[in-house]
Amino acid sequence: MTTRYTKSHEYVRVEAETGVVGITDYAQAQLGDVVFVELPPAGQNVSKGAGVATVESVKAASEVNAPVSGEVVEVNSALADSPGLVNEDPTGKGWFLKIKLSDAVELESLMDEDTYREFLKAVS
Amino acid sequence: MSECQATAVADADRDLACTPLYDLHRSLGARMTGFAGYAMPVQYPSGIISEHLHTRARAGLFDVSHMGQAILAGPHAARRLEKLVPGDIAALAPGQMRYAQFLDAHGHILDDLMVTRLDDVGGRERLFLVVNAATKRADFAHLAAELPDCALTVLEDRALLALQGPKAAEVLRRHVSSAAAESIAVMPFMAVKSFVREGNALNISRSGYTGEDGFEISIPATAASVFAEELLAEADVRPIGLGARDSLRLEAGLCLYGHDIDRTTDPIEAGLTWSISKRRRAEGGFVGYEHVKRAIDHGPSRLRVGFMLAGKAPAREGSEIVTLDGQTIGRVTSGGFAPSLGRPVAMGYxxxxxxxxxxxxxxxxxxxxxxxxxxxxPFVPHHYFRGA
Structure with a gap:
């Protein structure tokens, strides 16, 4: 199991060929209270870097980009009634969707945990 | 508030002005943002929803020192100001406050403001004005140019705090003299009183921007932070940032200048006709009168209304308003999540x-x-104190 991070603060946690995608703790803290998450239908194909979900905080809407390319195989239906899970547990119960990776090599262009931590120090 | 007196200004805030409460905001863990040229708190660690609900349930303290405060003085200053605003200023008795708008020649809104009649001094009428931060420079220039026979004193050295919520009066009474506390207990919505507290002149109005009972307190900048800390030491009081200030005023159906009203909107279509008295509608004598009278007589072609959304996704400023058969009939000017209702709402024309x-x-x-x-x-009923 490996977790990779984007510069736009999404994570993808890869288990076998599927990646669990969400936003990082830093991202949820920056957004503040999440009140709505718009997720794509399962079965949709997405490309790395393209918008795949929208997260609405009290203040504003933010686009969430797919960290990897592939097919959306599952979305977190719990977020419909409890969008606050994104704030409470962003890397656990507050996950957004699962993507079946079409090209695992893409992971190499993303940051590992140590690199992401360094990146956060630089941006915050 | 031209010179920043804060001791530990963050790098991100260096190009911004700061209020006398800047250090306090930082020590409370606020997330700061640039707003109208000032470093202001958007939210504190508990978050916008929690701040919003706390204000509706108990009391919230807001720093609104970025707003412009000034005194307009001169013979017949109230009548003179009526040249620039459609509100009834001449009818104000000392200690009364009124909501008004500066209009341009087309009847469009240059800014909205609160006007308080103070006690006369030496035969000169005095009006205390509170205007929006982003427009204050233009407003003061407008006043100086249009009313050269009145003296305009901009109060650079005063902070403005708002204490809002059902517990506001009870809390405030504990922090003033017993005589002042008695006054505060009975003063109704839109009444104003001046008090001296620990040698500082406080100007307290029963007003606000949340729809709740509450007060706005003008206080010398040097005394503001200590007073704010005293109020925050109360169990009922929490600091509230601009994020919750916006969601509270949206639920209360109150206009935000630059969004719901601006230089393209007039007070009639904005639903502010109540702020123009019968006398002023009949007599006119203010900039933009022809347009305003026409809009009153014939009715506006569009109206500011509220929207309750059916689903959970919010609509934001700029969203088109479309009929069920696909015709565009307007645009959203404010929209977002309403924490007290647990659902999104919007306003627009x-x-x-x-x-x-x-x-x-x-x-x-x-x-x-x-x-x-x-x-x-409004979306959420107002709870103003109209008197015991």
Missing amino acids: ADTAYAAPGTQVCLIARGKPLAAKIVSL
Whole structure:
């Protein structure tokens, strides 16, 4: 199991060929209270870097980009009634969707945990 | 507030002005943002929803020191100011406050403001004005140019705090003299009193921007932080940032200048006709009168209305308002999540023909239609104190 991070603060946690995608703790803290998450239908194909979900905080809407390319195989239906899970547990119960990776090599262009931590120090 | 007196200004805030409470905001863990040229708190660690609900349930303390405060003085200053605003200023007795708007020649809104009649001094009438931060420079220039026979004193050295919520009066009374506490207990919404507290002149109005009972307190900048800390030491009081200030005023159906009202809107279509008295409608004598009178006599072509959304996705400022048969009838000017209702709401201008409460419409958010219903404002009832 490996977790990779984007510069736009999404994570993808890869288990076998599927990646669990969400936003990082830093991202949820920056957004503040999440009140709505718009997720794509399962079965949709997405490309790395393209918008795949929208997260609405009290203040504003933010686009969430797919960290990897592939097919959306599952979305977190719990977020419909409890969008606050994104704030409470962003890397656990507050996950957004699962993507079946079409090209695992893409992971190499993303940051590992140590690199992401360094990146956060630089941006915050 | 031209010179920043804060001791530990963050790098991100270096190009911004700061209020006398800047250090306090930082010590409370606020997330700061640039607003109208000032470093202001958006939210504190508990978050916007929690701050919002706390204000409705108990009391919230807001720093609104970025707003412009000034005194306009001179013989017949109240009548003189009526040249620039449609509100009834001459009818104000000392200690009364009124909401008004500066208009341009087309009847459009240059800014909205609160006007308080103070006690006369030496035969000169004095008006205390509070205007928006982003427009204060232009407002003061406008006043100086249009009313050269009045003296305008901009109060650079005063902070402005707002204490809002059902516990506001009870809390405030504990922090003033017993005589002042008695006054505060009975002063109704839109009344104003001056007090001296620990050698500082406080000007306290029963008013605010949340729909709740509450006060706005003008206080010398040097005394503001200590007073704020005293109020925050109360169990009922929490600091509230601009994020919750916006969601509270949206629920209360109150206009935000630059969004719901601006140089393209007039007070009639904005639903502010109540702020223009019968005398002023009949007599006129203010800039923009012809347009305002026409709008009153013939009715506005569009109206500011509220929208209750059916789903959970919010519509934001700029969203098109579309009828069920696809006709565009206006645009959203403010929109977001209403924490007290647990759902999204919006405000905007709709063609008058479609503006009746109950009308079903769609708001287009990020290309998608969101079902919504036109409702009358406010979304959350006001709880102003009208007297015991």
